Amino acid sequence: MELDKRKIADILTKEIKQEQINIDEPMKKHTSFKIGGNADIFVKIHTIEELKYVIKISKIEEIPLTVIGNGSNILVRDNGIRGIVVKLEFNQIMIDGTVVTVGAGVKLGELGQRLLQKEITGFEFASGIPGTIGGAVRMNAGAYGGEMKDIIIETKCFDIEQYEKEIQEEKSSGTKCNKSKASEVIVLANEEQEFSYRHSIFMNKKYIILETTLQLEKGNAYDIRNKMQEYLYSRKEKQPVGMPSAGSTFKRGKDYITAKVIDECGLKGYHIGDAEVSNVHAGFIVNKGNATAKDVLGVVKHVQEVVYEKTKKSIELEVEIIGE
Numbered sequence: 397m398e399l400d401k402r403k404i405a406d407i408l409t410k411e412i413k414q415e416q417i418n419i420d421e422p423m424k425k426h427t428s429f430k431i432g433g434n435a436d437i438f439v440k441i442h443t444i445e446e447l448k449y450v451i452k453i454s455k456i457e458e459i460p461l462t463v464i465g466n467g468s469n470i471l472v473r474d475n476g477i478r479g480i481v482v483k484l485e486f487n488q489i490m491i492d493g494t495v496v497t498v499g500a501g502v503k504l505g506e507l508g509q510r511l512l513q514k515e516i517t518g519f520e521f522a523s524g525i526p527g528t529i530g531g532a533v534r535m536n537a538g539a540y541g542g543e544m545k546d547i548i549i550e551t552k553c554f555d556i557e558q559y560e561k562e563i564q565e566e567k568s569s570g571t572k573c574n575k576s577k578a579s580e581v582i583v584l585a586n587e588e589q590e591f592s593y594r595h596s597i598f599m600n601k602k603y604i605i606l607e608t609t610l611q612l613e614k615g616n617a618y619d620i621r622n623k624m625q626e627y628l629y630s631r632k633e634k635q636p637v638g639m640p641s642a643g644s645t646f647k648r649g650k651d652y653i654t655a656k657v658i659d660e661c662g663l664k665g666y667h668i669g670d671a672e673v674s675n676v677h678a679g680f681i682v683n684k685g686n687a688t689a690k691d692v693l694g695v696v697k698h699v700q701e702v703v704y705e706k707t708k709k710s711i712e713l714e715v716e717i718i719g720e
């Protein structure tokens with residue numbers, strides 16, 4: 397049955413401002429690939445209370461809920477995303493000495509600039525990664541020898557399943573419980589987040605990352621700025637920085653560099669429509685203008701098949717595919 401988007405949006409406006417809610421929102425506006433069909437309902441969230449309300453409505457109305465950050469590691473399919481898409485705008489940065497607590501919606505670049513101002517070092521590796529803290533924790537984002545897992549002390553998140561249980565109990569007992577229960581907001585220590593290369597517990601559990609706390613070090617502005625500029629310059633030289641993409645399309649191999657393998661298979665420049673294996677960096681698929689998700693997925697399939705045929709290596713996607 398077709399979702400009554402207007403009805404759901406009206407229900408949401410009881411607790412969330414209308415200007416935070418959009419119906420039929422083109423996801424190409426929210427992804428670095430600049431690709432993707434419409435989200436039925438797109439909601440910008442500023443507080444935990446708003447987040448709880450959206451989760452509650454999605455549970456009661458039985459509609460799917462998707463969380464995105466800056467959309468820099470996702471490919472949204474051409475028919476878009478059913479249900480509600482939420483983007484967290486938790487933008488607080490709290491600095492206590494070298495311990496830094498950051499909201500899930502903060503962009504890595506913005507945090508990098510704040511840390512530079514405060515002469516705090518240890519986050520330079522993230523220069524040029526266009527994600528938010530939420531996406532970076534989930535992906536255990538990393539570059540130039542650093543990864544999120546190296547600096548995270550703990551992460552605060554919202555346990556959707558726990559909250560859904562409470563809603564269910566409320567429904568069956570007929571009593572209304574609006575109080576926030578401590579159990580749905582949990583704090584996971586670094587070791588509990590099961591980090592490994594581009595992997596974390598957040599891929600297996602229905603947790604929404606709210607904020608993370610980082611342990612960094614005292615540094616000096618000169619060195620921090622130099623390092624950040626060096627990494628940014630290196631990206632500009634080696635990556636198709638000006639073209640829409642989702643970064644490295646594939647994960648690194650255990651004992652090989654995937655981009656090098658793709659290049660050696662002669663796949664640079666291979667394209668379907670406007671989706672192309674970048675001529676600058678074979679690990680990136682770029683959108684040359686009007687690529688569709690179908691075009692990108694066609695290129696992905698071809699690259700995987702040719703690489704397997706020629707090298708017997710199975711290369712895995714790093715980019716996450718969502719929607720229908």
Ligand SMILES: Cc1cc2nc3c(=O)[nH]c(=O)nc-3n(C[C@H](O)[C@H](O)[C@H](O)COP(=O)(O)OP(=O)(O)OC[C@H]3O[C@@H](n4cnc5c(N)ncnc54)[C@H](O)[C@@H]3O)c2cc1C
Binds near residue numbers: 534536716
């Ligand atoms: C030009 C370019 C260069 C890049 N370079 C690098 C690099 O060097 N290293 C690297 O690791 N990555 C790189 N990336 C990929 C990407 O930037 C990272 O993976 C980034 O961490 C994704 O963050 P995001 O906020 O954009 O997440 P999104 O792409 O929006 O989401 C990624 C996943 O995280 C989930 N998610 C987002 N926010 C939350 C939340 N609050 N709670 C729970 N789940 C959430 C989403 O549901 C999705 O599954 C690059 C991308 C581009 C376009």
